[in-house]
Amino acid sequence: MTATDHPPKLGPQRGAARRGDAAADKAPALSARGVSKTYASGLVALEGIDLDIQRGEIFALLGPNGAGKTTLINIVCGLVNKSSGTVRAAGHDIVAEYRAARSLIGLVPQELTTDAFETVLATVNYSRGLFGLPKNRAHIEKVLRDLALWDRRGSRLRSLSGGMKRRVMIAKALSHEPSILFLDEPTAGVDVELRRDMWQLVRRLRESGVTIILTTHYIEEAEEMADRVGVISKGRLVVVDEKTELMRKLGRKQLSVQLETPITAIPRVLEGHGLELGEGGRSVHYVYEAAQDSHSIDSLLRDLGAAGLRVRDIETRQSTLEEIFVSLVKEET
Amino acid sequence: MNVYAIRAIYAFEMARAFRSFGQSLISPVLSTSLYFVVFGAAIGGRIDEVEGVSYGAFIVPGLIMMMVLTQSVSNGSFGIYFPRFMGTIYELLSAPVSYVEAVIGYVGAAATKSIIIGVIILATAGLFVPLEIAHPLWMVAFLVLASVTFSLLGFIVGIWAESFEQLGFIPTLVVMPLAFLGGTFYSVDMLPGAWQTVVLFNPVVYLVSGFRWSFYGVADVSLGASLGVIGLFLAVALALVWWIFRTGYRLKA
Ligand SMILES: Nc1ncnc2c1ncn2[C@@H]1O[C@H](COP(=O)(O)OP(=O)(O)OP(=O)(O)O)[C@@H](O)[C@H]1O
Ligand SMILES: [Mg+2]
Numbered sequence: 285m286t287a288t289d290h291p292p293k294l295g296p297q298r299g300a301a302r303r304g305d306a307a308a309d310k311a312p313a314l315s316a317r318g319v320s321k322t323y324a325s326g327l328v329a330l331e332g333i334d335l336d337i338q339r340g341e342i343f344a345l346l347g348p349n350g351a352g353k354t355t356l357i358n359i360v361c362g363l364v365n366k367s368s369g370t371v372r373a374a375g376h377d378i379v380a381e382y383r384a385a386r387s388l389i390g391l392v393p394q395e396l397t398t399d400a401f402e403t404v405l406a407t408v409n410y411s412r413g414l415f416g417l418p419k420n421r422a423h424i425e426k427v428l429r430d431l432a433l434w435d436r437r438g439s440r441l442r443s444l445s446g447g448m449k450r451r452v453m454i455a456k457a458l459s460h461e462p463s464i465l466f467l468d469e470p471t472a473g474v475d476v477e478l479r480r481d482m483w484q485l486v487r488r489l490r491e492s493g494v495t496i497i498l499t500t501h502y503i504e505e506a507e508e509m510a511d512r513v514g515v516i517s518k519g520r521l522v523v524v525d526e527k528t529e530l531m532r533k534l535g536r537k538q539l540s541v542q543l544e545t546p547i548t549a550i551p552r553v554l555e556g557h558g559l560e561l562g563e564g565g566r567s568v569h570y571v572y573e574a575a576q577d578s579h580s581i582d583s584l585l586r587d588l589g590a591a592g593l594r595v596r597d598i599e600t601r602q603s604t605l606e607e608i609f610v611s612l613v614k615e616e617t
Numbered sequence: 618m619n620v621y622a623i624r625a626i627y628a629f630e631m632a633r634a635f636r637s638f639g640q641s642l643i644s645p646v647l648s649t650s651l652y653f654v655v656f657g658a659a660i661g662g663r664i665d666e667v668e669g670v671s672y673g674a675f676i677v678p679g680l681i682m683m684m685v686l687t688q689s690v691s692n693g694s695f696g697i698y699f700p701r702f703m704g705t706i707y708e709l710l711s712a713p714v715s716y717v718e719a720v721i722g723y724v725g726a727a728a729t730k731s732i733i734i735g736v737i738i739l740a741t742a743g744l745f746v747p748l749e750i751a752h753p754l755w756m757v758a759f760l761v762l763a764s765v766t767f768s769l770l771g772f773i774v775g776i777w778a779e780s781f782e783q784l785g786f787i788p789t790l791v792v793m794p795l796a797f798l799g800g801t802f803y804s805v806d807m808l809p810g811a812w813q814t815v816v817l818f819n820p821v822v823y824l825v826s827g828f829r830w831s832f833y834g835v836a837d838v839s840l841g842a843s844l845g846v847i848g849l850f851l852a853v854a855l856a857l858v859w860w861i862f863r864t865g866y867r868l869k870a
Contacts, residue, residue: 323870361711364870383619383713391711397704401636406629413625414712456708 311375312336313464313495314360319369321355321519329355330519333369337497337512339463342490344510344527345499346609352519353499354394357466361391373464387415390462392453394469394499400442404433407441408455415460427458430485447474454485465489467498471505483509503609515612522612531602538601539570539581544594551591557584622714626722627729630696634730641730642737645684649738652680653745656802667804668835673746678829679801680742685735685760686767686796686821690788692727693771698784701775701868710869716862720772727768728761735760749832755840756831762847763824767792769854776867800825805837820850 314337321330330352337343345353358364360371360378371378376385399407408424428434431451436444441452450473457465467486471479486496486509500506506513507527514524523530546565557580559568572580588595634641657673664672700706709719742748750756770792778784799821805813816822817838827843830836836843861868 358870361707362869363707363710365865383715386711386713389711391707393704393707395704397707399700399703399705401633402629406632410625410629411708413621413628414708414714416619416621416713418621 311372313339313341313374314497315372315375316356316360317370319356319359319371320367321352321359321364322367328519330359330366333519333521335514335521335524337495339374339495340490340493341511342486342496342498342509344506344513345497345516346503346506346513347499347516351516353516354468355519356516357391357468357497357499358393361389361466362386363393387460388463390457390460390465392450392457392465392467392470394472396446396449396453396473398441398449398452400440402441403438404428404441404444404452404455405437407452408459411456412459417460423461424459427455430488431455432481447478450474451478454482458489463493464495464497467496469499469501471500479505515609517612536571536573536607539572539584540567540599540601541570541588541595542567542597542599544596547593551593553591554584554587557587559584619714619718622712623718623722623725626709626714626719627726630723630726631729633696634692634726642734645688645734645738646741649680649684649741650745652676653742657745667807668833670833670835671746674748674833675804675829676802677739677742677746677748678832679799679825681735681738681760682763682821682825682828683796683799683801684738685731685763686824687788687792688734689727689731689764689767690771690774690792692730693724693768694775694778694784694788695771696723696727697772697775698778702781706868716858719862720769720858724765724768724772727771728764731764731768732760735764751834752831756828759824759828759831759843762851763828766847766851766854769851769858773854773857773861776861779867795819795821798822800829800837804835820846823847 314335316333316335319330319333320328322328333356345356347353355364359366360373362378362382373385374388376388378385402410405424405428408428409419412420412424425434428437431454433448433451433455436448441449444452450470454467454470470486471482474482483505486498490496498505498509510527512525513527513530515522540562543566547561548565550559550561550568554568557570559570561567562569570581570584585595653673653676656676660672666672667675697706700709739748771788774784774787778786798816799819800816805816805822805826808816823838823843823846826837827840827847830840830843860866
């Protein structure tokens with residue numbers, strides 16, 4: 285056994301500092317290089333994933349069903365063996381230094397799996413022990429209170445609703461004070477109110493310095509929560525960027541012009557602009573790259589006047605992450 | 618060593634066992650009592666002493682061993698199969714726990730249960746026949762060794778099994794016959810010539826022989842042979858578990 289084989293006893297965040305390991309302190313929260321996975325069935329679930337996730341950020345992995353999001357998370361957390369590549373968590377290789385790496389990581393898996401016959405408190409205490417930490421009533425109480433589970437601490441898990449079970453799984457993952465938290469579709473099957481609570485919890489965690497990596501099918505969730513977004517499709521990372529940057533670069537804007545008097549066809553003068561007629565001729569729509577300069581709008585407006593069309597109202601709309609996502613994934617196929 | 622993890626697994630498993638402890642005791646105690654009624658009283662009355670021990674007393678160590686072995690395999694296999702089946706195994710796999718620690722926790726708990734059951738069967742047997750234990754320390758040592766070794770075997774079965782059918786397969790098709798043919802009801806030299814050699818390939822023979830020796834000072838094989846075979850069995854089982862965790866066999870995709 286190597287020196288790193290011992291789990292840090294002081295809590296994960298202090299693990300690297302305790303060893304005076306400066307490199308590990310500066311390393312990204314997560315760093316994947318050339319990670320590929322081919323399942324025994326021959327299915328290639330991941331291909332050459334390169335990804336760095338910085339400390340303290342909220343990173344959203346976005347992708348359609350079967351894209352490989354869970355596979356990637358499971359590789360990092362030790363549930364799936366990768367076929368090639370390396371992964372480091374805060375500088376610790378997840379295979380060679382699995383103890384140091386795993387001590388830092390909390391996982392809330394996609395599937396709801398709980399020990400039906402255990403009580404909430406027992407199962408959360410169990411998780412903390414499993415991660416090599418002594419009992420800490422105060423911390424466990426705080427986690428359970430944060431997740432509105434404290435009043436149900438004595439309940440057997442089978443008597444809880446699905447949303448409560450999911451919160452129990454989050455409590456288990458937080459029981460050992462991880463500095464990196466994986467949430468694999470945390471809000472699947474969770475009602476709107478609870479989803480808001482969950483988002484708040486995630487923000488609070490981030491404020492306390494926890495790096496959060498989540499997958500989701502709800503694009504508004506990534507839009508609302510994430511600092512950066514990685515789009516994954518068919519086992520490949522198609523794009524990784526700041527959420528706002530992604531929306532700026534890849535996003536399109538739509539300019540809608542409401543007309544005073546309806547028209548039946550786009551006037552000849554305006555043909556070069558690629559306009560579309562809407563609302564039975566009451567409006568025209570113009571789609572343009574968000575990043576592009578504003579000359580085209582300027583000339584469009586001038587041409588509208590030249591065509592004798594009187595403008596009643598103008599509205600612009602930015603494309604959502606969802607639209608970007610759909611177009612990216614379509615491009616791939 | 619992640620001692621907290623070992624403690625957590627062990628306590629978790631024991632708590633699970635104690636929730637249904639009454640049930641898990643009824644079956645072995647009842648079947649042991651039935652064996653005594655049938656073999657000890659009904660048939661044993663017509664059998665002379667075996668190696669200077671009354672037949673009823675002669676079968677006690679073997680009966681305990683038989684129950685301990687089957688209980689160990691089923692406890693050991695269920696303990697790890699259940700989280701696999703439920704999916705809760707994800708937590709163990711994602712935790713900073715080495716295979717040694719996982720094995721100590723799971724197998725330790727399974728073996729503890731078997732030992733408790735063994736002691737209770739011993740007490741039950743005391744109600745039917747007068748017992749004497751010549752080498753109490755050796756008796757305990759054999760009980761512990763048998764429980765640990767077969768709980769470990771159970772652990773392997775629990776990882777290998779992919780359905781509840783397979784989970785029951787090894788205990789009924791392998792362990793039960795081996796235990797029955799393990800010299801519980803007879804001494805090896807009561808068998809016809811060739812069989813005396815064949816049964817020596819049955820590891821349970823060595824366990825029962827050693828265990829019976831700790832009671833009555835009579836054995837089918839030497840104490841050294843008993844310990845050697847159990848030790849070998851234990852080493853093979855440990856090597857298998859090491860390989861399982863190394864490769865992630867049936868645990869990781
Ligand atoms: N254990 C396994 N054996 C074989 N193939 C698998 C296994 N697990 C996943 N796969 C396959 O790998 C691919 C990626 O699956 P994965 O679960 O990573 O997708 P995902 O992006 O998480 O999808 P979802 O959004 O539906 O959760 C899928 O085609 C899936 O069928
Ligand atoms: Mg998934």
